[in-house]
Amino acid sequence: MSARDVVVHPDATLLAEATAARLLTHLVDVQSHRAPVHLVLTGGTVGIKTLAAVAANPVRDAVDWSGVHLWWGDERFLPDGHPDRNETQARDALLDALGDALPPENVHAVPALSDYVPTPEAAADEYAVALAAATGNTGPSPAFDVLMLGMGPDGHVASLFPGHEALEAAGRSTTGVHDSPKPPPLRVSLTFEAIRGAREVWVVAAGAEKAEAVASALASAPVETTPAAGAVGIERTLWLLDAAAAGNAGSAGSADSADNADGSR
Numbered sequence: 001m002s003a004r005d006v007v008v009h010p011d012a013t014l015l016a017e018a019t020a021a022r023l024l025t026h027l028v029d030v031q032s033h034r035a036p037v038h039l040v041l042t043g044g045t046v047g048i049k050t051l052a053a054v055a056a057n058p059v060r061d062a063v064d065w066s067g068v069h070l071w072w073g074d075e076r077f078l079p080d081g082h083p084d085r086n087e088t089q090a091r092d093a094l095l096d097a098l099g100d101a102l103p104p105e106n107v108h109a110v111p112a113l114s115d116y117v118p119t120p121e122a123a124a125d126e127y128a129v130a131l132a133a134a135t136g137n138t139g140p141s142p143a144f145d146v147l148m149l150g151m152g153p154d155g156h157v158a159s160l161f162p163g164h165e166a167l168e169a170a171g172r173s174t175t176g177v178h179d180s181p182k183p184p185p186l187r188v189s190l191t192f193e194a195i196r197g198a199r200e201v202w203v204v205a206a207g208a209e210k211a212e213a214v215a216s217a218l219a220s221a222p223v224e225t226t227p228a229a230g231a232v233g234i235e236r237t238l239w240l241l242d243a244a245a246a247g248n249a250g251s252a253g254s255a256d257s258a259d260n261a262d263g264s265r
């Protein structure tokens with residue numbers, strides 16, 4: 001597993017702007033030697049603010065979006081177009097602004113609640129088919145170039161919540177989620193198997209209410225109680241924090257030394 005890097009920015013606004021700039025230049029770098037690029041988006045306030053910052057950054061035009069495939073780490077299981085869906089909020093924040101530069105077939109949304117997809121499990125199964133197809137059916141999901149995750153105050157990432165059975169989902173890339181403690185109750189999520197198949201995992205968190213979970217995750221607390229501790233990429237695991245979420249993890253703009261996933265230095 002990759003070591004963890006920690007970068008701390010002074011406040012949530014600069015965190016979103018800096019993460020957007022980092023993402024754009026990273027996509028350009030990856031595109032210089034790999035095609036297509038697979039990017040996993042996250043819901044939540046920081047995740048959506050980051051997408052809005054991408055849309056507002058002129059460097060967005062340095063990315064060949066025709067070679068970028070977008071996925072979601074989780075989705076609220078609601079009807080298509082519902083304002084609370086992560087997809088809806090991502091379209092409002094960024095995708096609509098990209099227009100024709102981003103081919104519709106590159107956007108792989110988690111299926112919405114409908115008469116044909118009546119349960120989170122049905123949506124998870126359909127999403128798993130799309131993920132596998134993106135590998136040419138050679139594996140369960142792509143080695144995502146960047147998989148972005150927000151984190152809740154309880155240490156959840158995607159829709160993987162402490163103590164929930166979805167944490168144990170094995171042999172599959174997606175899972176349905178019921179009784180989510182964060183509304184809405186029905187969701188679809190990537191599993192840890194899919195998350196850990198990413199080349200880089202970026203956890204983006206802001207706010208003092210996240211500080212305890214950040215500290216626990218960086219100390220490699222049990223995944224059962226702090227799911228974010230299990231969010232590790234193959235090549236890199238990057239924690240992007242504001243000073244409030246970092247607590248005493250470092251001053252603004254600092255980059256702490258890397259911790260190994262097993263907590264050793």
Ligand SMILES: O=C(O)[C@H](O)[C@@H](O)[C@H](O)[C@H](O)COP(=O)(O)O
Nearest residue numbers: 043044045046150151152157158
């Ligand atoms: O569907 C969701 O709600 C998100 O995917 C969820 O995992 C979110 O990223 C965290 O709860 C952090 O959300 P905030 O940034 O709003 O605290």
